[in-house]
Every structure is written in C-alpha cells, then in structure tokens.
Amino acid sequence: MFAKENIRKILSSYGNPAIATICSHSALQIFAGAKQEGFRTIGICTKDRMETYRAFPHAAPDEFIIVEKFSDALKPEVQKELREKNAIIIPHGSFVEYLGPGRIEREFEVPIFGNRAVLGWESDREKSRLWLEKNAGLRMPAKVSPDKIDRLCIVKFDGAKGGRGYFFASDRNELDEGIRQRIESGMVSEEAAKTASLQEYVLGTRYYFHYFYTPLSGKGFPAGEGSVELLGIDRRDESNIDELHRLGMDGGELSKRKINLSYTVTGNQPAVIRESLLPAAFSDARKVVEASIKLFPPGIVGPFCLETVCTPNLEIVTFEVSARIVAGTNIYADGSQYSHLFFGKPVSMGQRIAQEIKIAIGKNMLEKVVY
C-alpha cells in the first residue's frame, strides 16, 4: 500500500487543501457540499461531460482537470497536478470502479479522504463476509453449497455487472439447468460459470443505510473512538427486476420467453424505516466500524453504506457493504429526514465529508481522516 508516511509528507506540504473527485457518481453533491464549507473544488473530467458539470452552477467544480478517460487519473502527470493543487480526493463508486481498488492502494499518490485499505475489503466477497459476518457478527444471507440446496437461492457470477446472468434455484436440477442455459446463450462464459456462488435468497424489503463514522466527534451513536451518524436511507430502483411483476408471469414462463433478470441500478428513492428498527440499524453500524478497526486499523473512516433486506420478522440481513459515499445519498443533496434530526438543518453527505475535513484541519488532525 502507498505508505501513510508519504501521504503525511504530502499533506504537510499542502497550503490550502482543495476537494477533488472524478466527475461521475455523486460528484455534484460532493462539490456542492465542499463549496458550502468554503473549499476550492476540482473536477477530474472528460471533455464530453464538462457541459453537464457546468450546468449546475451551485455544484460545478471551480476548475477541471481534463482527462481522456477516467483511469488517466492514475497517470503520474495527473497525480502531480492534483498534488500541486493541494487536492484531497473524495472516493466514490465510479472512482473505485475506474481506477481499481488495488491500483488506488498501491499507485495513487494523492491524499484520499478515508482509509484506502478499506477498498480492498469491500470489493472482495470473501473478505467482506469475513469482516461483516465473522468479525462484526452481522446476519448475512447464508452461503449454500450446490450439493445441499435446501432453500430458494440466488445464483451469482463474479464480476457480473448489474447482476447479469443471476438466477434463482431451489434444487440441483434448477441450478444445473440455469447454468447450462446461460452458457448456451452466451450470457455467461464457461469460465464465469465456475465462479457461480449460491446464496440464500432473502425475501423482504431492501434498505440502504447511509452512515458516517467520525473518529473526531462523539455526537452520534457511540462507536470506536468516535460515533456513527445515520444521515439517510434509500431504496434502489433496479432494472428490470423491479418491474417484472407487471408481466404477471411466473419464473418458468419468464425463462421460456428468454426474459433475463437484471439488477442494474437506474435510480434511487428516499425511505425511512420503522423507528423501532433504528437501534438495530445503529448497533449493526457500530459492529461494522469496530470490526474494521480490528481488521485494518484505523478501520473505516467517513461514509459507508450497509445494503440490507428487512425480513417480515423485522430482522435486518446485510448482503453488502459499500465503504465510501454511495450514489443513493444523491437524493439528499438538501439533507434527509435523518440528517435533519441530527443537524437541525439540511446537510448532505457531501457537505458532511467537507465538514469533517474542515474540523480535522481545525484540530490539526487531518492525518486521522486522510490516507
């Protein structure tokens, strides 16, 4: 990993830090929040997107660094320019996707908000299970062996964007038949089929919790050496799975007509949960933070999201963690129901990140939140 010592040196050479990110995902919210807190903002942008990012004057970055493609942010000359401009990068989903967690950890010599080691843990299914289930003790969908299918399972393939090729199986025949069909139609390669993993399908309602862990303040729900703040909850719109019921067909008929399920996220909707579920939501977040501190100190810092299904028994089952700002927070550019309860005024996740950097600068503790 790029040594913390080097980041410390770079930070000590910074005069007036600026906030930078790639123009995608939640960048508008991040820039708007940073500007509200008085930071200069820098957008790493492709030419074709500049008009869009200028079309929201309140959120448009103060300056652009133009790249041909987003992964060019890894080029030494772009990194140098970012350092010269005293940039602190806010990582988001597209930043991690385009640059890759491994290369960010090893090659990206620009200060990043949050612990960069977390990116390797969230993007690896086995490691995130070790973190959430074994160490944090969260309930996750059970892993099911192909030889002992005893319940409805969702069959997943590694690296399947938008859940491409995912299907359901309740027994070995359905599993074998589903895999055979997908190989035959070319949707899944024989190689990818070997990575098929079976997970208990958890029936319930999906909620995506937006948390912020701060090691610098104890105002939220106590966790680690600071506290967790719940700043919002969303539900994702996933195409086409969310609308399949409109066809009124059962699984057999869908597959006869060669209609494939997909889970491509197309948008997000706001949500609140029953107030009586909040203690469990906070307690899960605390366990995740405290396990992260043990596994990869100093653990998760800043925004993260637990992606969950709430069962009819009101049990929260977590199927994934995103250890950075999630795009679902874009609903709350003007604050959420929960951030209102925390701040008494509209504060977005983007603004909360900028606040944390400002507080850390004020306390001369920037290196506690920037890695």
Ligand code: AMP
């Ligand atoms: P993933 O590729 O693991 O993020 O899964 C894509 C989508 O499939 C999720 O956003 C959920 O809607 C759904 N999903 C994944 N795993 C499960 C599960 N075990 N039970 C129910 N739904 C799931």
